[in-house]
Amino acid sequence: MTIKCKAKANGDAVEVKVLMKHAMETGLSKDKKTGELIPAHYITEVSCSLNGAEIFRCNLGPAISKNPYLSFIVYGPKAGDTLQLTSLDNMGKTDSGETVVK
Amino acid sequence: MRLSSISTPFKFGNFKIMNRREFNKSLVVATAIGAGASMGMIPLTATASWPESAFKAESVDDAINALYGTTEAESSDAITFKAPDIAENGAVVPISISVDMPNVEHVALLVANNPSPLAATFEIPTPGPTTVGTRIKMGKTSALVAMVKADGKLYKAVSSDVKVTIGGCGG
Numbered sequence: 001m002t003i004k005c006k007a008k009a010n011g012d013a014v015e016v017k018v019l020m021k022h023a024m025e026t027g028l029s030k031d032k033k034t035g036e037l038i039p040a041h042y043i044t045e046v047s048c049s050l051n052g053a054e055i056f057r058c059n060l061g062p063a064i065s066k067n068p069y070l071s072f073i074v075y076g077p078k079a080g081d082t083l084q085l086t087s088l089d090n091m092g093k094t095d096s097g098e099t100v101v102k
Numbered sequence: 103m104r105l106s107s108i109s110t111p112f113k114f115g116n117f118k119i120m121n122r123r124e125f126n127k128s129l130v131v132a133t134a135i136g137a138g139a140s141m142g143m144i145p146l147t148a149t150a151s152w153p154e155s156a157f158k159a160e161s162v163d164d165a166i167n168a169l170y171g172t173t174e175a176e177s178s179d180a181i182t183f184k185a186p187d188i189a190e191n192g193a194v195v196p197i198s199i200s201v202d203m204p205n206v207e208h209v210a211l212l213v214a215n216n217p218s219p220l221a222a223t224f225e226i227p228t229p230g231p232t233t234v235g236t237r238i239k240m241g242k243t244s245a246l247v248a249m250v251k252a253d254g255k256l257y258k259a260v261s262s263d264v265k266v267t268i269g270g271c272g273g
Contacts, residue, residue, distance in 0.1 A: 013230065026239070028217065044152045055228055061157040063213060063221040063239050065194045071235035075228040 003087060003097025009079045014101055016048060016056070018070040020087055026062035043068060045088045050077050077101050157220050162212050162247055165220040169210055170249070170256055178203075181248050181259035189240060192266040198235035199248045205229040208251040211236070214260075215244035240266045 004019040020043060027040025040062060048056040055074045077083060079101050086096045156168035166173050184198040199209060206226055212219040216239075224234045246261040 015233075056224070056226060058222055058224040058234075059152050059157070060222045060236075061218060061220055063216050063218065065237040065239055069196075069235075069237050071198070071233070072224065072226070073230070073232050073234075074226070075230045 003085050003095055005083070005085050005097050005099040007077070007083055007099050007101040009077070009101050012075050013073045014075070014077045015071065015073050016083065016099075018046065018048075018068075018085060018097075020046070020068045020070075020095065022066070022068060022087075022089065024062065024064055024066045024068060028062075041089060041091055043087050043089045046070060047086050048072075048074065049084050049086075050081060055083075153223070156223075157218060159220065160218060162214055162219045165212060165218075166210075166249055169220070169223065170251070172256065175249065175256040175258035178250070178257040178259060181250055181257060183246055183248065183259070183261040184235075185246060185261060185264050187262075188265045188267065190267055192240040192242070194237050195240050195264060195266070196235070196237050197246065198233060200231075200233040201248075201250050201252070202231045203250065203252040203257075204231070206232045206250060206252045207254075208249075209234055210249040211238070212247040212249070213238060213240055213244050214247060215242050216240065219247070240264065242266055 002021050005016060007014050007016045022043050023041055024043065025038050025041040027037065029038055030036065031038055042062045042064065043060050046058050046060065047054055055076055056072055058070065060068065081101045082098055083101060084096065084098045086094060088094050153169055156165050159165035159168050163173050180202045182200045184200070186195065189195040197211065199211060201209060206229065209224040209226070209232070211221045213221055221238045222236060226232055243263055243265045245263050248259045250257040250259070
């Protein structure tokens with residue numbers, strides 16, 4: 001549960017902002033001390049759902065910055081609803097978070 | 103019963119083959135995950151939905167082709183970028199794409215001069231005008247490309263160059 005998120009309703013549209021903690025290694029950079037390549041480790045998928053139904057998903061690549069930030073607009077949730085966010089990285093690790101729409 | 107199912111019409115036979123294919127596919131994926139996890143390797147095929155070939159493509163056209171199966175797209179004024187003219191730090195470049203179309207289904211963000219151009223794809227099951235934002239790494243000065251699928255049609259927009267003064271990958 002380390003995904004931080006905020007959701008704010010503005011009429012029908014709900015703006016969701018997400019901040020995740022992740023190294024997002026591309027697999028192209030080298031360790032400064034040993035000179036060896038650091039293996040790629042990045043978030044590949046982020047999904048947002050309301051009551052178990054997916055309302056937004058995105059696929060990310062290694063070109064996304066360290067500690068990824070995402071913002072998007074969804075339609076459907078109302079103020080007071082709880083949104084669940086989950087993420088999956090290329091090593092199979094998952095993370096989650098939830099927020100109440102304001 | 104067995105005999106009769108073999109001699110049933112073509113349609114039923116077809117159905118059976120599809121089932122077997124699907125089963126084989128799921129088996130391959132499951133094995134890949136199992137092998138990756140047990141050997142401490144990176145399970146690149148962890149999920150079938152992550153478009154690996156598009157993210158690994160080395161040119162913008164290849165990535166678009168891998169995603170949508172075509173590179174033909176209309177250019178559109180309804181797609182607008184919000185990006186800095188000069189990015190002081192290529193490792194963190196804030197980008198947002200606004201699409202003023204009624205039924206946006208899919209948005210893809212590409213960085214033309216990155217080693218793998220595709221940065222992210224967004225799937226939006228609830229239709230409506232949308233804005234997606236994120237922070238990306240840029241290796242060097244480059245234009246941004248946004249692909250938008252709305253009402254089954256493909257649209258493309260190319261931004262003006264974002265100048266990068268320090269490399270995105272620690273260089």
